[in-house]
Amino acid sequence: MTKPLRLELDRSAKAPLAEQIHKGIRAAIESGVLAPGARLPSWQDLAAQLGVARGTVRSAYEKLASAQLIVAARATGTHVADRPRLPVRRDKAPAPGSFMEMYQELTAGPAIFQMGVPSQETFPATLLARMRSRAVRVEMSAPTIYPDPRGEPDLRDEIAAYLALARGIECTPSQIIITSGFSGGLGLTLRVLGIEQKQKVWIEDPGFPFTRHGLGLAGLSIVPIPVDDDGIDVDFGLQHAPDAALVVVTPGQQAPLGSTLSLARRARLLDWAAQSKAWVIEDDYLSELQLKGRATPALASLDRAGRVIHIGSFSKTITPALRLGFVVVPAALASRFAETAACLAPAPGPAVQLATADFMRDGHYLRHLRRTKRTYAAQGDALLKYLRPRTANVAIAGLAAVLRLPDRASDLAIAREAAPLGLAPTPLSLWYASKASARPGLLLGIATSPLRRIEVSCDRLLKIINRPS
Known part of the structure; x- marks a missing residue:
């Protein structure tokens, strides 16, 4: 028995009628409306039904046959081809405790x-939506070339100016790499630094669990360092793991206890990093968003030996939906970071970057x-x-x-x-x-x-x- 077909053709559309017929039948087959073995009307009958030329339907059938979706035979007519049943995939719930x-x-x-x-309630949704729409138009009308993997120059310019004003960091736009949030910046940094597996890394205890897990996935040996009212206990770290290759800190406002790393400990940490050739990753997750008083300058602003990699993002200050962050790297590492970004971790699409640059340049940020x-x-x-x-x-x-x-x-x-x-x-x-x-x-x-x-x-x-x- 021939399976009835209900195809709606739009004669005002740009798509040719043959393509519309092909897509309609293909969708019916893939959705299960037309099951394997179902008989289709001949191309002559379907042409009469739809009021189109026979050659139009024949062209659609030939394309379906080439894709092995239908089979035509003189004796039995045209049928939907047999297809192996694919198992239904369902996302499994994460394992308890994972x-x-x-x-x-x-x-x-x-x-x-x-x-x-x-x-x-404070999110400027309407303003940002308007800027995003304008940025998308700019992106779509731009020449079809690959964007700068380090990030859009306009955004890197704005971030450099903002960091000089708000975080005390003097850097050039060439030292800034745009990333997919903090996690993207952390992954990029670990790749560039090339720290070997099993090398020790200091982490704050308590500290951000996602960062701790990420460092573990990178094969590093976690050394928890206690935190008090002056921030991470640097002397404890020097006593228990002086040979660490890396330390990850939140010096502005310790996450989650909120203390600020004291000036004495900042100096002690930077001296140790310079002498032992260790690296310091500064997670500036809140930027200047400090509720009482003015935020202290970034740790990177005190770095004279080029050992601090400063990672920031717009997740807390604008929205995590942007998935937009940045890394400020020592000048000596700028080329290595740029190469790694180009080959392994390029910046997000231009539109979100251009909108954020406009948001900053116009004073909205x-x-x-x-x-x-x-x-x-x-x-x-x-x-x-x-x-x-x-x-x-x-x-x-x-x-x-x-x-x-x-x-x-x-x-x-x-x-x-x-x-x-x-x-x-x-x-x-x-x-x-x-x-x-x-x-x-x-x-x-x-x-x-x-x-x-x-x-x-x-x-x-x-x-x-x-x-x-």
Whole structure:
């Protein structure tokens, strides 16, 4: 029996009728509407049905036959060809306790108290959308050549000017490589430095779990270094792993405890790096987004030996959806970074870069940061004001409120119980590399704590925390 075909032809479209017929039948076969073995009308009958020339349908059938989608025979007519059944692929849920399970839990959202993302309420969506649209038109009308793998010159110019003003870093645009966020910058840097497997790397403890996992994937030997009110304990590192080849630090605002690396420790760290030929990766994840007072200059601004690689991004200051970051490299490494970017890790597409450059050049970026800091400061103050009468162990650290829990409490269990309520506190214990020193607690993102939701959200969270076990 001939399978009825319903094909809609658009005679005003630019696509030829034969191509429309070919695509319509092919879609019906691939979607399963026409099963293997189904009989098709002859090309003469289909031409009469559609009101087109016989040669038009014949051309479409010949193309389908060439693709082995249909089979024509004088005795039996035209049928859909047999095709092997492909197994249905379904994404498996990450294994319990795996890194990807943790990654998906920490990046799910949006939700109240979520860490690592900026406020939706301060996001200049309309302005950026207009700039992105204009940048896409520029990209599409530009000559069809490969873009600079280091990144668009306009954006690198703007970043160099901004870093000189806000972070105290004097660099040329040739020292700046545009990357896909911080992780892209970290991967590029590890490739360029060529640190051998099993070499030691200092990491802050507690410190960002994704960075720690990435360093482990690179085959490095992790050396957790404790953190106190003056930042990473450099003397501890020198005592326990003086032969380390690399250190990764968040000197501006330690993640997650919020302390600033003291000037004495900065000098000690840079002296050791220069003498031992070690490398320092500065994760400037918040840039100048410090809520109280002015942000301290970047560690790279003090580097005179060319040992600091400064990595920044726009994830916290604009949005992580841009997937846009940058690496500032010592002048002596600029060529190696450029070569590696060209061959292994080129910059993201030009449109997002050009839009960001316009956003910075026209003064919108600095105005956006000022508005954002005022909003976050108000939200942080409100969060502390509401929580402190109800729990003693809470303090602001960077863009989070750190809520300490009793030693026997399970911050993981509390966070998972809060998730169905639209709350996403981050378990502090996940940030510790050394389980012996891990302390339970919750990190409450300030950026995702709008004033109108603070009281009810805190009440819901405190009920879970204070519930008898």
